[in-house]
Amino acid sequence: MRTPRIPILKLHNCLLVSIQWELDDQTALQFQEDLLHKIHETGASGVVIDLTSVDVIDSFIAKVLGDVIGMSKLMGAKVVLTGIQPAVAITLIELGIHLADVQTALDLEKGLETLQQELGE
Amino acid sequence: MRTPRIPILKLHNCLLVSIQWELDDQTALQFQEDLLHKIHETGASGVVIDLTSVDVIDSFIAKVLGDVIGMSKLMGAKVVLTGIQPAVAITLIELGIHLADVQTALDLEKGLETLQQELGE
Numbered sequence: 001m002r003t004p005r006i007p008i009l010k011l012h013n014c015l016l017v018s019i020q021w022e023l024d025d026q027t028a029l030q031f032q033e034d035l036l037h038k039i040h041e042t043g044a045s046g047v048v049i050d051l052t053s054v055d056v057i058d059s060f061i062a063k064v065l066g067d068v069i070g071m072s073k074l075m076g077a078k079v080v081l082t083g084i085q086p087a088v089a090i091t092l093i094e095l096g097i098h099l100a101d102v103q104t105a106l107d108l109e110k111g112l113e114t115l116q117q118e119l120g121e
Numbered sequence: 122m123r124t125p126r127i128p129i130l131k132l133h134n135c136l137l138v139s140i141q142w143e144l145d146d147q148t149a150l151q152f153q154e155d156l157l158h159k160i161h162e163t164g165a166s167g168v169v170i171d172l173t174s175v176d177v178i179d180s181f182i183a184k185v186l187g188d189v190i191g192m193s194k195l196m197g198a199k200v201v202l203t204g205i206q207p208a209v210a211i212t213l214i215e216l217g218i219h220l221a222d223v224q225t226a227l228d229l230e231k232g233l234e235t236l237q238q239e240l241g242e
Contacts, residue, residue, distance in 0.1 A: 006128065007141040008139075008141070009130065009171065016130060021128075050130070109133060
């Protein structure tokens with residue numbers, strides 16, 4: 001069976017990704033590759049990654065997430081993370097993934113607003 | 122392995138779904154169930170289903186799609202289909218799935234606009 005892939009939606013100059021189920025390692029790596037390709041292909045200047053439905057995150061997925069945010073920035077796209085649940089926040093900090101300069105927001109709507117404001121400046 | 126599921130994003134009063142890879146039967150049925158649950162749970166009044174990246178569609182998937190549109194309507198949500206490719210349009214018509222009273226639009230942005238206008242009326 002193929003690796004399931006996470007759809008990436010394009011809305012105006014932003015990409016939207018909603019991770020709604022626990023990722024396995026292969027899907028996470030595929031997502032990393034797909035997102036970077038999509039940024040390149042669409043010239044998107046912002047990305048919202050919504051984690052509202054993610055209850056837990058393991059160290060590998062946390063690392064992939066940290067990496068993809070860094071990579072997106074290198075490519076010129078701002079990333080906003082939304083809907084981080086308590087357990088996920090705890091894991092990220094405990095693993096030393098501080099995401100210090102990443103914007104966060106409560107939900108997808110607010111994430112998009114934040115991004116539009118930043119990009120509008 | 123679990124059935125891969127299609128993420129459903131909520132943006133304001135609309136749900137966004139982007140189908141970016143060929144669906145197998147199980148995933149399509151799971152999507153039908155997930156979408157109806159999500160409409161119920163969020164009270165969304167519109168749904169945009171984006172098929173931009175779908176090249177081909179078989180008779181089972183076409184039927185599930187036709188069904189889910191009808192079901193969403195029954196639940197009070199307007200559906201807009203976007204990005205239907207030529208081969209998909211041909212298959213739908215040849216299978217007798219006319220989707221006569223379904224709004225369509227070129228892409229996700231235009232689909233959302235159409236929906237916002239309709240809902241605003």
